[in-house]
Amino acid sequence: MDRRKFLGLGLATLALVPMTNLKAVDFRAEKPDAWKSTAPADAIKGLYGDIKPEEKGVKIKAPKLAENGGKIPVVIKSDIEAKSVALLQDSNPRSLVAAWTIPEGGIIDFSVTMKMKKSGKITAIVEGKDGKFYSKVLPIEVSKGGCGG
């Protein structure tokens, strides 16, 4: 290939890179296995591969005793500069609840309302920009199941 053309190509791809960064990552399409996993450990494997997350830097805020398992407010907070965050639990038929992509300048302070069939543990995994993984596990007691039960 002509050297000049080759350089031009390089520049073109460079220009494309920021564009792809803006594009949405669909976790459901890209990591279909993770959404079928029943155990949190398998779901984490499906999402991120074989990782050993450190238990620090991540906070979960949720009621210790949830009266209605059909609507449990869960807040995930972290100051880590992250690429993505995942929320999992071990009481429902499948483990993964939600996954977020963190945009540039994004703050990790997500609040969602989730369902839980019975008492169990919820896990939050934060994928840091430094390539490390951080996690937090929090047990929740559910007095009335919310998964159609």
Added chain:
Amino acid sequence: MKVKAKLKDDIVKVKVLAKHQNIGPEEAKKKEKEANFITTVIAKVGDKVVYEMSGSGFMSKNPLYKFKFKGAKKGDELEVTWTDLKGNTKTKKAKIK
């Protein structure tokens, strides 16, 4: 869907209340309804994505999403879109107050 966005100290706080049954496959069998739930929620200011979530059937009925982000001004328009398993989408715009 209801969307509220408020700016305070450079940080925009957003509340999104989506109206959706969010029925997972197991629940669908019991209630003899079709499984359908919100799979993605994306929020944008202009062309910039500020929030992006992939969800499962274990979000509650009529889920409430809250999040924060930086880098927007008062009066900017926030656009929130959800997509569900069947491919339905709903978009709502709200001005940042």
